[in-house]
Amino acid sequence: MASRKTPEFSASSMADIAFLLLIFFLVTTTMDVDTGISRKLPPPLDPNVKPPDVKKRNICKILVNSHDMLLINGKPGELSDLKQETKEFLSNPNNLPNLPEKKIKNIEGLGEIPVSLGIISLKNDRGTSYNMYIQVQNELTAAVNELRDELSMQKFGVRFSKLTDDIKIKAIQKAVPVSISEAEPENIGDN
Template sequence: MARRESGGDFSASSMADIAFLLLIFFLVTTTMDVDSGIARKLPEKTPQDVQVTIKEKNVLDIVVNRNNQLLVENEFVQVTDIKRLAMEFIDNGGGIGAPKEGKPGEPCDYCKGRRDPESSDHPSKAIISLQSDRGTTYGMYVSIQNEIEAAYNELRNRLAVEKYGRSYNDLLDDYNDNPTESLKEKIDYLKDSYPQIISEPEPIK
């Protein structure tokens, strides 16, 4: 009986299917490290097309060097001091506020500060200048920003409780759940009373 010779050709389609299934398996089961970054709310947008004269006393200079050392008005401080110093500066109320709709500026009747004539005139004029170094760590920079934002939030919370019986944060939550015009007016009033004005000069080389 004659021997049958086996052919040299074979189908590779099954091998391709197996390889594809293995690839899918490894893609599904493998975990990958992904840099998620840090959740950070950006400073509120401020108008850039208005030309104003800024007094030196209306600017709080915060500088952080490459060693993560903090200077506020050329004095070394800790990160935990930033919130208190920012609140004292913003809420000083030592002069007249920025004019609104052609009307002259008025004193801050809701400010609780010392009304120091050498510090900021009004929350609407108080500018916080934060200058970092190119060697400053990102974590340090974000920590300072968080302290500044906490200062604004606490001032808004205090005014909101006095005027509306609810904190600024509670009003924001209420507005997110039920956005009404009345809530929007209250939130806008609090933001206008303590506008978040932060200047960030170019980092020090």
């Protein structure tokens, strides 16, 4: 009964070796992709140049104090209302006189379109928690993203995040700019 063919080598240890490697990678792996909220910082202020005058109606002041409480345009507000208020401020759907002006701009890919001149001025205390600051930034970004989505749906029929054409993306970005201005840091109150 002696067989001529080469004896089959046992492959069962192969699984052990592979398991060993697998467990090594399982342990060392970190699946997190780096995600974050992108912002552009303004260049340092030139002390000789006066900041441009902005009409009062074009500014929405958001203050966050050291107790993580919000003041939206002089009124105490909640984080949950911030997105809606920002959207209303930036879009001014009924062209109210106390909300920002719009300027007709010619944008490639969209044609003539009214662009809001509204600026959100964000000011925080040194004692504000980072978490609160991010939540506020998040709500503001959400408001801008929703406005972009709406415009994109209206003009191109797809959501902004689903747009693939670079010209269209640029056009929407120009039509709904992220106009968040962060005040020069000041120490308001202790801690």
